[in-house]
Amino acid sequence: MRGRLWAALTLLSVAVLSASAVTWVALQRVDARLQDLHQETLSQVAQAIDLSKRSSDLATTAPYLLNQRSNFLIEQEGAKLLTVLDRVRTDWPETRFDSAQDPQTPVSDILDSMTAGVSDLVAASRSLDTLQAQLRERTVVLGVLRNTATTATASPDGDDAARLIWWSLQSMNSDSLNAAYAGNLIGVGEEQRHYLRQREALNEFPLNAQQEVFLQQLEGAVWGVTGIFELRRLELSSNLEAQNALFRIRHDANRINELAGEYAGQAEAFLAGERVASSRTIWGARMSVAAISAVSLALAMTAAIYVSQYVTFNITRVSAAMVRLANGDRASALPRRLGGKDEIGDLFRSFRSFRANALRLDRSNRQLDQRNALFEKVFTNISDGIAIADATGRVTARNPAFLKILKLSDDSAEAASLVDWLHQGRFAEAAQGIDLRHDHRGHCELVSSDGQVLDIRASKLPDDGRVWLLADVTERRKMSDRLQQIDRIETLGKVAGDTAHDFANILSTIRTHAHLLETRGHGDASESLDAIGNAVDFGASLTDRLLAFARKQNLTPEVVDLSALIEGMADLVEIGLKPNVTLDIALPMMPLQVRVDPGQLESALLNLLLNANNAIEDVGHIKVTLDQLGTDQARILIEDDGHGMPLDVLDRAIEPFFTTREGEGGTGLGLSIVYGFIRQTGGHFNIESAAGHGTQIEVLLPLAVADQVHKHLPSANACLLVEDDPKTRASVEKLLVELGFDVTTSDTGHEAMMLLKHNQFDLLISDLDLGGTIDGLDLVEAAGWGPHHVKTIIMSGKSSAKKGVPEHTAFIEKPVTSNTLAQAL
Ligand SMILES: Nc1ncnc2c1ncn2[C@@H]1O[C@H](COP(=O)(O)OP(=O)(O)OP(=O)(O)O)[C@@H](O)[C@H]1O
Ligand SMILES: [Mg+2]
Numbered sequence: 001m002r003g004r005l006w007a008a009l010t011l012l013s014v015a016v017l018s019a020s021a022v023t024w025v026a027l028q029r030v031d032a033r034l035q036d037l038h039q040e041t042l043s044q045v046a047q048a049i050d051l052s053k054r055s056s057d058l059a060t061t062a063p064y065l066l067n068q069r070s071n072f073l074i075e076q077e078g079a080k081l082l083t084v085l086d087r088v089r090t091d092w093p094e095t096r097f098d099s100a101q102d103p104q105t106p107v108s109d110i111l112d113s114m115t116a117g118v119s120d121l122v123a124a125s126r127s128l129d130t131l132q133a134q135l136r137e138r139t140v141v142l143g144v145l146r147n148t149a150t151t152a153t154a155s156p157d158g159d160d161a162a163r164l165i166w167w168s169l170q171s172m173n174s175d176s177l178n179a180a181y182a183g184n185l186i187g188v189g190e191e192q193r194h195y196l197r198q199r200e201a202l203n204e205f206p207l208n209a210q211q212e213v214f215l216q217q218l219e220g221a222v223w224g225v226t227g228i229f230e231l232r233r234l235e236l237s238s239n240l241e242a243q244n245a246l247f248r249i250r251h252d253a254n255r256i257n258e259l260a261g262e263y264a265g266q267a268e269a270f271l272a273g274e275r276v277a278s279s280r281t282i283w284g285a286r287m288s289v290a291a292i293s294a295v296s297l298a299l300a301m302t303a304a305i306y307v308s309q310y311v312t313f314n315i316t317r318v319s320a321a322m323v324r325l326a327n328g329d330r331a332s333a334l335p336r337r338l339g340g341k342d343e344i345g346d347l348f349r350s351f352r353s354f355r356a357n358a359l360r361l362d363r364s365n366r367q368l369d370q371r372n373a374l375f376e377k378v379f380t381n382i383s384d385g386i387a388i389a390d391a392t393g394r395v396t397a398r399n400p401a402f403l404k405i406l407k408l409s410d411d412s413a414e415a416a417s418l419v420d421w422l423h424q425g426r427f428a429e430a431a432q433g434i435d436l437r438h439d440h441r442g443h444c445e446l447v448s449s450d451g452q453v454l455d456i457r458a459s460k461l462p463d464d465g466r467v468w469l470l471a472d473v474t475e476r477r478k479m480s481d482r483l484q485q486i487d488r489i490e491t492l493g494k495v496a497g498d499t500a501h502d503f504a505n506i507l508s509t510i511r512t513h514a515h516l517l518e519t520r521g522h523g524d525a526s527e528s529l530d531a532i533g534n535a536v537d538f539g540a541s542l543t544d545r546l547l548a549f550a551r552k553q554n555l556t557p558e559v560v561d562l563s564a565l566i567e568g569m570a571d572l573v574e575i576g577l578k579p580n581v582t583l584d585i586a587l588p589m590m591p592l593q594v595r596v597d598p599g600q601l602e603s604a605l606l607n608l609l610l611n612a613n614n615a616i617e618d619v620g621h622i623k624v625t626l627d628q629l630g631t632d633q634a635r636i637l638i639e640d641d642g643h644g645m646p647l648d649v650l651d652r653a654i655e656p657f658f659t660t661r662e663g664e665g666g667t668g669l670g671l672s673i674v675y676g677f678i679r680q681t682g683g684h685f686n687i688e689s690a691a692g693h694g695t696q697i698e699v700l701l702p703l704a705v706a707d708q709v710h711k712h713l714p715s716a717n718a719c720l721l722v723e724d725d726p727k728t729r730a731s732v733e734k735l736l737v738e739l740g741f742d743v744t745t746s747d748t749g750h751e752a753m754m755l756l757k758h759n760q761f762d763l764l765i766s767d768l769d770l771g772g773t774i775d776g777l778d779l780v781e782a783a784g785w786g787p788h789h790v791k792t793i794i795m796s797g798k799s800s801a802k803k804g805v806p807e808h809t810a811f812i813e814k815p816v817t818s819n820t821l822a823q824a825l
Contacts, residue, residue, distance in 0.1 A: 026285030052260030059253035078122035124242035615642025682787025749774025
């Protein structure tokens with residue numbers, strides 16, 4: 001849109017600028033033409049007229065040349081005239097106004113002719129001057145002769161004939177003088193002919209000496225190039241030439257005048273032409289400005305109408321569609337083809353994405369409604385109690401089953417936190433002993449006074465709140481207890497059967513050899529004694545292994561570096577492997593330290609490696625990898641590409657006495673011992689295997705804490721004494737201190753649980769009944785969870801309570817004395 005407006009404005013600006021440019025150029029041209037007229041034409045015309053005037057003046061001045069009586073003056077005047085002509089020649093304007101109307105004779109030709117005329121005039125004047133001087137001389141001579149003749153004629157001394165001759169001579173002299181003043185050549189000829197006639201007539205008469213001299217002098221002045229007749233004739237012809245030159249000069253001056261006039265005429269015509277051209281140019285400019293203005297106006301109008309119509313029309317469409325959309329009409333749409341690459345196009349696209357968003361919102365609202373309905377259904381109908389707490393731990397929502405499970409009525413007082421809710425019902429006592437703070441994670445179980453088992457699980461919400469899930473697992477617990485019991489009994493039965501079988505063998509061996517010793521008398525007893533010894537050793541090893549399985553081995557844990565341990569046993573292992581079985585050991589760069597009985601760990605790893613070796617039929621590969629898992633665990637991975645275990649074998653692999661290698665000397669105790677040992681050390685043990693795909697065994701061991709690593713040996717006298725009766729607590733504490741124990745006391749099960757969790761004790765001595773939900777046996781169990789082996793002693797007033805105490809826990813009947821205590825320790 002903005003682009004179109006800019007385009008229209010640019011067009012308009014261009015139009016206006018063009019109009020201005022055209023006008024400016026036209027006016028410039030007119031101005032230039034006018035300047036031409038003034039500066040060139042008019043001045044040239046003026047110059048031409050001035051030069052023509054000079055030519056006319058020259059024509060007027062020229063006749064005066066003839067009057068000059070000196071060659072020098074003639075030359076001077078002639079030079080002046082030629083200078084004038086030269087100026088006319090050089091200054092005559094060259095510019096022609098119209099080349100088509102060139103005059104037939106160019107001014108230079110006329111000036112050439114004029115120059116020739118002036119030169120001729122000067123030459124004629126000069127010769128006239130010479131001739132006239134000679135004529136004057138002859139006239140003087142003739143005048144002297146005339147006087148002589150006149151005197152002789154008038155003299156009375158002579159005869160008539162002589163006087164007549166003198167008279168003829170005088171007449172001849174007169175004729176020659178008359179020729180000197182004759183007006184033209186004919187007159188000179190007349191006088192000459194008359195003179196000759198008289199000279200012929202004189203031939204008839206004899207002349208005297210004086211007359212002869214006179215005639216000779218006369219003849220000398222009359223004839224020849226310098227004679228009076230020839231001089232007068234020459235003077236007259238020079239005069240004619242001068243007149244002729246003057247005539248030509250005048251004629252040429254007139255022609256120059258005409259040329260100047262013609263030049264002025266041309267200038268006038270040129271001026272008229274220029275006026276026409278200028279007015280045509282101005283007209284053209286005017287027309288162009290008018291046309292451009294009209295086009296600009298039309299453009300502006302079109303642009304304005306187009307923009308207003310385009311914008312209004314499209315905005316109306318979009319706003320109408322928006323209104324329909326806002327009113328819930330999701331079908332409200334705009335045609336796809338509309339909307340170019342301008343702001344209106346953007347508006348159309350915005351509307352489309354707005355509509356798409358609205359549709360998406362509708363869809364997600366529908367999904368949300370469905371999900372809400374589902375959630376509501378689950379929340380209301382689930383048999384477990386659900387409580388949702390905010391980040392501060394306050395219960396903000398709960399489902400109907402929540403009250404039902406806690407056996408609270410609907411009119412129970414609203415409580416803030418879950419613990420507050422629990423305190424209202426039958427779990428009040430149980431809840432006291434356990435930590436159900438808001439940041440509780442995982443799950444815990446509460447047992448009510450009437451034996452209901454409540455499983456409580458917490459899940460963290462993204463806003464740091466919690467979802468508490470309360471499930472009544474009383475039945476499930478009963479069932480699982482029962483199953484475990486059955487399982488235990490079954491296993492126990494099997495172990496007992498197998499053990500009994502082995503022991504029966506041992507006993508039968510002993511009995512046979514004892515009998516042999518008895519009956520043989522003084523024979524060689526060593527064989528029987530060896531057999532009895534072997535049987536006893538086998539029995540002892542069986543016992544050890546059973547103890548290991550029962551996690552009751554006497555372990556002597558110490559901090560060891562697993563890399564060093566594994567590396568140390570590698571050679572030994574390789575010797576025991578089948579020839580085509582290769583062993584690959586990958587150890588980390590960093591030492592991984594765990595607190596473990598190194599001998600037992602070695603034998604466990606050996607067991608696992610031998611199992612792997614046994615699983616490989618012919619050629620195979622075993623890989624042992626040691627690495628760290630997370631921040632607090634070391635992992636030993638033993639992988640083999642042997643035959644693997646089918647599911648039924650995998651299920652029972654760690655069961656004591658379970659073996660698939662009966663004929664090959666397998667006892668079926670290997671894995672069960674490894675499992676028992678790892679568990680007793682506080683670690684974990686996982687098997688992954690499938691028939692035909694090899695086996696992976698993972699042993700996880702807790703990394704030694706810094707404290708253990710540095711001390712290497714634990715202080716063996718940290719003791720936790722739990723007793724709710726202050727008197728008994730004080731007396732037992734005294735006894736323990738006397739025995740060298742560092743005693744920590746506690747009077748509730750809950751507190752003791754906390755102490756066990758966060759501290760490491762070597763000895764736990766607890767009253768059986770602590771008056772809360774947590775009793776001495778719970779503490780004993782908790783003490784067994786950690787990696788560190790804790791010695792446990794249960795005290796009770798009732799001797800019958802001993803039955804419930806686990807085997808690895810000592811029992812002291814109250815009152816506790818230093819003797820009974822020492823015994824138990
Ligand atoms: N790496 C393994 N690959 C395949 N099967 C295995 C592997 N380790 C154990 N098993 C299976 O688990 C059974 C039980 O193993 P366990 O080590 O407990 O006993 P055993 O090896 O048979 O006898 P013993 O350990 O006394 O020699 C084995 O008989 C074998 O079938
Ligand atoms: Mg084995």
